[in-house]
Amino acid sequence: MTDPNRDRLYEELATESRRYLAAYVLFNQAVADHLGLHPTDVQALSLLTAEPEPLTVRQIADMTGLTTGSATRLVDRLERGGYVARTPDRQDRRRVLVTPVPQRVARVTAVWDELGRTWQTLFDDHSEDELRVITRHMRRANDLSHTQIQRLRALPKKD
Amino acid sequence: MTDPNRDRLYEELATESRRYLAAYVLFNQAVADHLGLHPTDVQALSLLTAEPEPLTVRQIADMTGLTTGSATRLVDRLERGGYVARTPDRQDRRRVLVTPVPQRVARVTAVWDELGRTWQTLFDDHSEDELRVITRHMRRANDLSHTQIQRLRALPKKD
């Protein structure tokens, strides 16, 4: 139950996770500054390009955690910057599909890939099993945090 | 060089990382909402409690990525909320040391630990070696992103 060795590993991993997140936020900020965008916009673009199909405004709102109103404004900015295009949905005419503009978005992903290349060198001395371990951990932590978020939102607010 | 199997793993890990970090940001946001704070404040508290010694305002500014002015305001909010206390530095009287107030901060970390406990159940079927692999990856990615941020800031801004 309380293996002191494992406890130390847990502790270490917890602290490292915090720094990991902090580093990501800083990196995201740096990318945004570099491109003259806002961190939220970069984050949205990252999520948008990760999905195979175009998203609706509401989906973007859910994934970023903003309201639909703010999401509309976000898409406004991205559209004005030429990063995405609004396309009406044929099936449901209330909906608006937001599709990324490849050549423009490439400018953003280029910065990401710049990191990605260095990442590869970082991964190169990992075995395939180790890579799978990391990926699996992230996926599970991802799922877990979603349920945790649900719980937090359902709970009464403190103070 | 181009092992298709590894390439697929890289691809998978890259996408999963995005989602993982996005989820982390969302969780941070949810915690902030729950406590009636701002995400930046929670992040600062997280970093503040992770360090063994009190930080100066400038150090907080550097770690969070904001200007000293905004950092001052951030400390103002945290102080007003009773989360931290300002202490003058004896050695350098220009400096102000920001020390977390344990009993008040405990309220925040309680929410983190709530996730931590569930995390433990998630980790329980990992071997110690696997835990070390994950921790090591995060630490290295952390270091790497810092150098990347330096590079980004040095580069000329695009657009």
Added chain:
DNA sequence: GAGTTTCGCTGCGCCGCGCAGTGAATTGGG
């Protein structure tokens, strides 16, 4: 001891954001 640098702090304006409400489109129940 005068000049320079660093510290934290403070007006100011910008702008992202949540809130609440709008019209249009879709869905469901009698």
Added chain:
DNA sequence: CCCAATTCACTGCGCGGCGCAGCGAAACTC
């Protein structure tokens, strides 16, 4: 079939965090 309820994206409005520029005070430099 029609009318109510829901969902969609969008829009004023006010709040407030943030960067910017400048401020005295304290520390370092020569």
